[in-house]
Amino acid sequence: MANVPEDLHYSKDHEWVRVEGGEAIIGITDYAQNSLGDVVYVELPKAGDEFAANEPFGSVESVKAVSEVFTPVAGAITQINESLADEPEIVNTDPYGQGWMIRVKMANPSEVDSLLTAAEYEDFTKAETE
């Protein structure tokens, strides 16, 4: 069973959001990394780039698949996780910690409220598997 930490917000595209002040830290969920398989490459934007909510900001590649990743909330990128360039496999081993992808200065912090809770996301993935 995939790990779904209680304190995060989730999107239906399988991203998670951790709020720290006015910033959102974004990555992909354990469920997502598990269904992708061994991650071999992560393509990320540059700091300063701006995204609307639900816009693709990059992609995650396994050996035989590629998935776009979306911003659950709108805002400007303040930082990207540069260690993923050399060690993309951290997305597999620690998706909610070292495997984070981007930090975003949220344009509209209340957007987080419309995301799924841990319980809702768990139900969502269960429904998707069945």
Next chain:
Amino acid sequence: MTTAITKVTTHISPNEQLIFERSQTGRIGYRLPALDVDEAELNIPAEFRRDDDLEGMPEVSEVDVIRHFIRMSTWNYSIDIGMYPLGSCTMKYNSRLNERVARIAGFANLHPLTDEQDAQGALQVIYELQQHLAEITGLPGVSLQPAAGAHGEMTGIMIIRAFLDARDGDASHRRTMLIPDSAHGTNPASAHLSGFSVKTIRSTAEGLTDLDHLRELCAHGDVAGLMLTNPNTLGLFERNIKQICDIVHEAGGLVYMDGANMNALVGVARPGDMGVDVIHLNLHKTFSTPHGGGGPGCGPCCCTKELEPFLPVPRIVKSSDAEFRLDYDQPRSIGRVKAFFGNYGMMLRALAYTLTHGNDGLREATEAAVLNARYVAAGLVEDYDKPFAGSPMHEVVFTDKRQSRKGVHTLDIAKRLIDYGFHPMTIYFPLIVQGAMLIEPTESVGRQELDQFIAAMKSIASEAVENPELVLNAPHDTRIGRLDEAAAARKPVLRWKPDTD
């Protein structure tokens, strides 16, 4: 149980190094005559000349080269070793006679810019093959210029684009290409190259194009055309093909057929009679030109009279005095898609295939290809999940649904098949079938070999229950085991470099 493995090959020399690692300074493998003109200072300035002395390029003898390649060749599976049931790839026997034809000096030594009158025989080959392909497809306009299937697709879709732009004017709003969810990946990629955006059509539970969904998508008014494989990639004939073409035509679009599966139709039914406007063929599939470990191919494009003016230039035509000519005067042509005339050597082989089979032999090959697939389908249906009930044509799709309950997946079944001496089938394609195994035996195998293949697959099915580990760790007897592809993709090493230590 582990003793039940049948040895496939023994490797005399499993560790042949890279040629660069064998290189010895001063060794040579070539024999050129001495320079027979007076050597003079060339007028090439020093800064335009190489100054690296080609360092790193190999220095080896002829026998080094021969052993190097022959050793490596023993690590390959090939059609000549046995059944190669890759679905959608049509791995049939490559006749040696066709190889001989392609090496006839009158063709092999002919420069592509030779004047027409000094290349009449070569042009005749192109012209005659065009005529035969027109007859086989029922589509009279033919260009042999595209170099492979995807290249033929791009050509066909650009022809559709040019036709629509000419018919509707520059403001043509038709920029959507409809493609079924079961299609080859080349289809959307080729559509994109011609400036179309792609909309996906669903397949029905039966495995056929969903007509209601097609009608719905056509109702938007922006449809340029449909790209359809028939028989489709599930091996099923789209029996509503006529209706499908009518729907697209009524909506103002054209129908492109991916001819990858023509091996199920040659001599039996013709795309032109079904309402198809343009098709590409794969001479390296249906017409038996060798696949060569990845190519070359040849991807002729055949179309209706209406689309003919848009074919690539030059066209190869026959004038009234029975001379063969290059016709560049085609103002509506999409242009040239390749230098010269295409992969000419493949045309020679394909014409030889057509002529040695004759019209009855072409049909017989189709019958045998379909019969063989049907036989495999019947032989495996009790052991593997067959997701579609319909009778397959030249290829049949199964899944790993039953085996995956024991943790054995399609990849494992494929790898285990290697231990039984067969090349695996196409796996995980089409994408809409989870754990797909697409099997295409072709006409080049007899009943005995089919029985062996079926027995091997049945044996793997029971191994998956009784001893899944055996299957999960396959193959057991190859030169190398399963390779760590993830590590290879994370830190790609794409060329040899000298040791700097």
Next chain:
Amino acid sequence: MLKAIGLGSAEELFDSIPQELRLQGPLNTPAALSEIELLDQFEQMGARNAGARRISFMGGGAYSHYIPTIVDHIISRSEFFTAYTPYQPEISQGTLQTIFEFQTLVCQLTGMEVANASMYDGSTALAEAVLMAERVTKRSKVVASSAAHPQYLEVVRTYVQHAGIHLELAQFDEQTGQSWQSLAKAIDDSTAALVVQSPNFFGCIEDLAALADAAHAKGALLVVAVTEAMSLGLLKSPGACGADIVVAEGQSFGVPLSFGGPYVGLFATREKYARQIPGRLVGEAYDKKGRRGFVLTLATREQHIRREKATSNICTNEGLIALAATVYLETMGRRGVQEAARQCAQKAAYTARAISGLKGYSLPFSGPVFNEFVVRGPMKAVELLARLGKEKGIDGGIALERFMSDRPNDFLVCVTETNSRAQIDALVEALETI
């Protein structure tokens, strides 16, 4: 077998095809021929190609070079020529390792960091390079040399017509036959790439280093095309000159003329662009026991995974011809490639000197050449060459009027290591008498 699957006749195999769509009679194609009849028919057609029997000085994108006997022997091995694309690495290491060696050889010759497993030919490789330059730079203007092979330019035009790329041509210099000066001038901030062929269609060598500087100063890429790959044995590699993408026609490396194909496209670039490259790539990999092997890698760029967002639609490439080039390059080796290139250049220089001394003949371009050069004759080149062929059995070159209507008397002469001094002297004498 029909009985075993419960069918009564072969016709029933096709029950899923509606009756009205099935052919009611046999195909209108010829009846089957025996081996003897077939060979006879093809030998006769082959004999109608007078061009294949003549002494030839034709180049222009397809070249006659010495082919060591073992090349055809190795590519005729069943294990290579009847194998499919190496999707199952455990039983395809032969193909995979040869491709890895091919990629390495292409890098060494072009001076680049990564090369793919092959493209259809030089012309389509060039078109793919232009599309890649647009992806990398996200700019839409491309400036190409008018001295590039006319058919290559036509192919590029076809490929880019719906890609939102604006293709401009920069004129070559009438004195030198080179185009690098005008190319360098045509660049601006919206330029994705400069596209140059060297040696160019007239045989003249371009100043690639100057072009690389000009391109990079504006943030554009330099795309270099090579039609005569043998020149790489003598000329400074495009990579060493600063090129960003190098494409070449590999036919010179062990591949027969065969009326224009199958040939093999070489495609090489910088490591930083590896994920933008079209076509297949082979990389090194290891199994659980630590044994080295090779696999198809970075496949997420390709059509079977990324579909309409793929870097190209290419699937089948020119595998067997890439193998021929690999066998050729390994047999000739470091010294053989250098020697063949030296002989080409020396023999071409000898020929040019002799022809330029003939009354009525001149060399219109002053730029340095490798093994091809333009000759201006005393009469229409089309007629001159036709008479050379008929009367002397020599294909003396390619009339430029076939590509450029304003050059009626000019023709392109190509000399390789296969042309003996006796052949060259015969050409010179024939030109003089005509």
